[in-house]
Amino acid sequence: METAYLIETVIKIVVILLVFSALAGIGTYFERKVLAFMQRRLGPMNVGPYGMLQFGADAIKLFTKEDIVPTNVVGPIFKIAPVITAATAFIAAAAIPFLPSFTLFGYEVNPIVSDINIGILYILGVMGIGLYGPLLGGMASANKFSLLSAARSAAVFISYEVVTGLSILAPIMLVGSLSLIDFNNYQIDNGWLIFSQPVAFLLFWIAAFAETGRTPFHLVANDHEIIDGFGTEYSGMRWGLFFIGEYANMFFISFVIPLIFLGGFGDGSVLGAFAFLAKMSFFFFSFLWVRAAWPDVRPDQLMWLCWKVLMPIAVINIIITGVVMMEG
């Protein structure tokens, strides 16, 4: 392996880590502002101009808060759980192309850490491992609310993951590859996949809300039912790691959806890159938007939705896609 490649990869990893850790913080600022505007409030206003430094104040608070490990918890598991959530979110980002390749000082940069040929499978798989954060954290916490949350996260996980996998199968059949770069290139020639696979797009979008644990499916850490669920016993930066993991996941999913269904960054022009970021922003905004508008569902309703409604639709979608491909 040549040295230039190694250095390039390490730099990319560091940049992604820094950018998305910061974005996770800034994401909370946007979330608070958007929710506030939709509820006719102002949101954070006091720290910095228009409250823009609120994220910094929150970070200082999280970093300097006492790290409490309660008496009866299972120590090592309790300590490793938040790291799992945050780490898997960032590990999943390795196969996501964040921008089209560009030339920097005469050196061609591909803004993807590794274009592996099983890209989408890898992303979904590693994001799936993120489940172990809430699950282990909740079970190790010696807290009944955390335990409930852990049970819910397992139940929710097996429900939505089926829908995610099956809904993505039809586009994969069309493209014939699992790499997100190939998805992008396929859509340059054949048009956006949202037009040929609208059902799969909707299903994947719905499943993304469950995957990131956002509001209509915000059961795992539902404040009004089970306090903060798995996060109840956590404090300081350990809780902050859960938080960063959740928001980083939201950003990465917001990159993946337009890559698969909305043409990604297109042919790689500057315009395409900005369009890609705009699409990503829309999907991130949709997470906040939906949170302001819709109520939460119960765990049994989510399982009903996933198993009895979305999964049959996904299977039918796959069959129809297969038949059409055979005919054509």
Add this chain to the structure above:
Amino acid sequence: MKNENFNDRNVSDDYFKVDIADYPTTGWGKFKRVIDRTFKIELLVGLWVVLREMFKFNIHTVKYPEEKMPIGPRYRAVHEMKRLWESDTDRCIGCGLCEKICISNCIRIDTKIDENSRKEVSEYSINLGRCIFCGYCAEVCPELAITHGGEYENASDQREHFTMYQDMLTPLDKMKAGKQLEFEGFGAITPHEDERVKKTPLAY
């Protein structure tokens, strides 16, 4: 007037009943309800409402420390002791009615006879930790001496925050400037009271 007129609580005849369909009991009925709800896309209505509010940007936030809501003249916050307009001396005559009527026993008053053989208030304190700001003291006061003010921002390092007489008394400079505000709440003289006063009929 008959009893029915009182029992009929309907203010007007414009009421209409909300059309709520019966809960489906059969599987087919439930399925139909799901299909119905899905394709009416009622969910998007909620999304539209919040988006509309975001772009209208009709914000109702009061930025509290900088902005304050106006409070009414009858607002009952921390007590004030008034002075007489004529002589700038205390209105309080030390009758002790406020101490008697106080239902949370937070007022303590002590009086003595001063050198001019007049009753004088020697000790007067209100335990704000106990006070429930009911306004009875202001209502019962025969001299309109103890009233409620508009100062609602209190902070103290202990729960039993006492307020002494001198702190509640209108400062002399404010009095000299004629800026003492009369309380319009319980027990206060209503506006235009002069016009409504009738002469004592001495004829009989």
